[in-house]
Amino acid sequence: MRYYPKPAENLDLREINRAIEEAFAEHGRDNVQMPPKNYVFFKKGDFRTMPGYIPSLDIAGVKVVNVHPENREKDLPTVMAVIVIINPETGYPEAVLNGTKLTDLRTAAAGAVAAKYLSPSKKVSIGVFGSGRQAQTQVAATALELEVDEIRVWSRNQVHAEALCKQFPDYECHPAAPEEICECELIITATPSRVPIVESEWISKGTHINAIGADAPGKEELDPAILNRATVVVDDPRQAVHSGEINVPIEKGLFSEGAIAGTLGEYVLGRKKRRTPDEITVFDSTGLAIQDLAISKIAMEKGEWIGLEFL
Amino acid sequence: MRYYPKPAENLDLREINRAIEEAFAEHGRDNVQMPPKNYVFFKKGDFRTMPGYIPSLDIAGVKVVNVHPENREKDLPTVMAVIVIINPETGYPEAVLNGTKLTDLRTAAAGAVAAKYLSPSKKVSIGVFGSGRQAQTQVAATALELEVDEIRVWSRNQVHAEALCKQFPDYECHPAAPEEICECELIITATPSRVPIVESEWISKGTHINAIGADAPGKEELDPAILNRATVVVDDPRQAVHSGEINVPIEKGLFSEGAIAGTLGEYVLGRKKRRTPDEITVFDSTGLAIQDLAISKIAMEKGEWIGLEFL
Numbered sequence: 157m158r159y160y161p162k163p164a165e166n167l168d169l170r171e172i173n174r175a176i177e178e179a180f181a182e183h184g185r186d187n188v189q190m191p192p193k194n195y196v197f198f199k200k201g202d203f204r205t206m207p208g209y210i211p212s213l214d215i216a217g218v219k220v221v222n223v224h225p226e227n228r229e230k231d232l233p234t235v236m237a238v239i240v241i242i243n244p245e246t247g248y249p250e251a252v253l254n255g256t257k258l259t260d261l262r263t264a265a266a267g268a269v270a271a272k273y274l275s276p277s278k279k280v281s282i283g284v285f286g287s288g289r290q291a292q293t294q295v296a297a298t299a300l301e302l303e304v305d306e307i308r309v310w311s312r313n314q315v316h317a318e319a320l321c322k323q324f325p326d327y328e329c330h331p332a333a334p335e336e337i338c339e340c341e342l343i344i345t346a347t348p349s350r351v352p353i354v355e356s357e358w359i360s361k362g363t364h365i366n367a368i369g370a371d372a373p374g375k376e377e378l379d380p381a382i383l384n385r386a387t388v389v390v391d392d393p394r395q396a397v398h399s400g401e402i403n404v405p406i407e408k409g410l411f412s413e414g415a416i417a418g419t420l421g422e423y424v425l426g427r428k429k430r431r432t433p434d435e436i437t438v439f440d441s442t443g444l445a446i447q448d449l450a451i452s453k454i455a456m457e458k459g460e461w462i463g464l465e466f467l
Numbered sequence: 468m469r470y471y472p473k474p475a476e477n478l479d480l481r482e483i484n485r486a487i488e489e490a491f492a493e494h495g496r497d498n499v500q501m502p503p504k505n506y507v508f509f510k511k512g513d514f515r516t517m518p519g520y521i522p523s524l525d526i527a528g529v530k531v532v533n534v535h536p537e538n539r540e541k542d543l544p545t546v547m548a549v550i551v552i553i554n555p556e557t558g559y560p561e562a563v564l565n566g567t568k569l570t571d572l573r574t575a576a577a578g579a580v581a582a583k584y585l586s587p588s589k590k591v592s593i594g595v596f597g598s599g600r601q602a603q604t605q606v607a608a609t610a611l612e613l614e615v616d617e618i619r620v621w622s623r624n625q626v627h628a629e630a631l632c633k634q635f636p637d638y639e640c641h642p643a644a645p646e647e648i649c650e651c652e653l654i655i656t657a658t659p660s661r662v663p664i665v666e667s668e669w670i671s672k673g674t675h676i677n678a679i680g681a682d683a684p685g686k687e688e689l690d691p692a693i694l695n696r697a698t699v700v701v702d703d704p705r706q707a708v709h710s711g712e713i714n715v716p717i718e719k720g721l722f723s724e725g726a727i728a729g730t731l732g733e734y735v736l737g738r739k740k741r742r743t744p745d746e747i748t749v750f751d752s753t754g755l756a757i758q759d760l761a762i763s764k765i766a767m768e769k770g771e772w773i774g775l776e777f778l
Contacts, residue, residue, distance in 0.1 A: 205502070217531075220551045
């Protein structure tokens with residue numbers, strides 16, 4: 157059994173985007189296994205168990221990932237992940253990977269792939285709600301898929317917004333008010349919000365929104381009225397209904413599962429397409445086990461590992 | 468993060484029985500979290516993901532375990548397991564344990580606890596169907612809970628039955644025909660069978676059966692007529708219906724979920740009891756994540772570990 161302590165180092169973001177795109181294509185072809193994500197709840201957080209199998213990549217395994225919002229006070233990451241890789245032929249546990257940074261990267265890659273297929277144009281301005289690790293990684297991954305002429309960042313703390321911009325010195329990047337963020341062709345929401353922070357009246361026709369932050373029951377970032385104006389694309393319907401951007405609106409009867417336009421996999425395969433320049437599109441990202449497996453495949457090819465006695 | 472390569476060494480079987488008994492008591496009190504076991508299927512086997520949390524023991528985590536019957540040809544175990552332990556307070560992945568032998572031990576302990584509460588008498592003869600690792604471990608764990616005056620072993624291969632007996636030199640132990648096995652007060656079925664191997668007419672009143680082998684859809688060891696004569700106790704109703712001894716009879720309409728008499732936890736707590744000397748009782752064991760966590764707790768206190776860089 158191999159242990160990969162830092163498998164996210166030296167990975168190529170373009171290669172990750174392609175691997176995640178292929179994972180979504182296989183999902184669209186219904187060529188993967190992915191039992192429902194399970195949740196265990198603690199007083200101060202939870203952990204999720206995400207098993208999966210991509211036969212065409214010959215990779216299977218499970219990610220175990222926590223969310224403990226109060227960890228920042230303890231100098232620990234809010235989210236930490238371990239990935240266990242199982243050999244499909246024998247069931248032997250081939251590897252354990254530190255999955256924390258891989259989780260960031262594969263989530264960003266899903267946003268990048270969604271932007272590639274759903275963006276209203278190849279050249280965009282990007283507006284970001286949030287200034288954390290995920291906001292930064294989303295912009296970096298998406299900038300490899302589209303030509304970016306401007307980046308605007310909103311954060312509750314302007315210093316954080318400015319710090320995020322400093323990480324993109326090659327772009328015109330500046331903090332902005334929420335309404336100004338929403339003038340961009342591509343909007344990314346990457347906050348831990350539990351109440352909508354994006355108003356429907358701020359959103360013009362022809363906008364694409366990557367809704368990244370909502371990944372558990374009770375979380376949402378968008379005014380539900382936006383969903384009803386938009387073509388809503390999900391990573392996986394079952395997960396999105398349970399814990400994605402649409403979970404609260406569905407719970408409240410403000411959106412219906414039947415209104416989901418399709419999965420990202422269907423768009424990657426070209427079975428569905430953005431129809432008009434005026435269309436508002438939303439990608440609801442919850443994070444799939446197959447993304448973790450696809451990025452683990454790359455990470456295991458390149459990463460340094462130590463051998464662990466197992467049998 | 469700690470890695471325990473051989474956490475099953477030097478464990479005390481009595482202490483394991485008590486830890487598993489306490490886990491079932493907490494299950495009976497509804498003081499645990501245990502999302503459904505998930506299955507991922509391969510051409511030659513499967514793997515299962517088993518998350519759980521026992522707040523009173525302050526232990527949480529996930530077992531990942533495969534079943535690949537053809538592994539014997541490759542000199543690999545059929546079943547291999549990895550357990551990831553998550554700190555409830557922070558979500559930090561505290562440990563990864565080699566869970567293969569722990570799985571054997573905690574399964575045997577469940578049988579021992581069931582025998583303690585459901586056996587018709589404190590002094591018993593034990594009849595065993597099967598001669599593998601699990602058959603051996605079941606007898607060893609149960610012999611700590613009851614006085615054993617004789618052991619009878621049936622195996623398709625008599626040499627294997629004799630080999631099992633050699634592991635119990637302090638007992639009168641001998642190979643026997645299936646009908647003779649069924650004359651024992653306590654019967655243990657620990658085979659990989661997919662068709663019933665124990666006939667109803669062989670089973671007399673006042674017998675207890677630990678049905679251990681059936682742990683996946685399609686597997687069964689007992690003539691369903693036995694279940695209809697018996698008080699059927701399960702480890703967990705949801706898992707038993709899906710993959711325990713009762714799964715095939717339920718699928719065929721020969722047994723109903725409503726006929727389950729209770730859970731082992733209820734018997735451990737004394738909320739339910741064996742009622743008459745004539746009662747036939749069956750314990751349907753599927754294996755619970757909380758058993759893995761309870762034994763991991765002990766193993767982590769005593770086992771040798773190596774430190775793995777994680778953050």
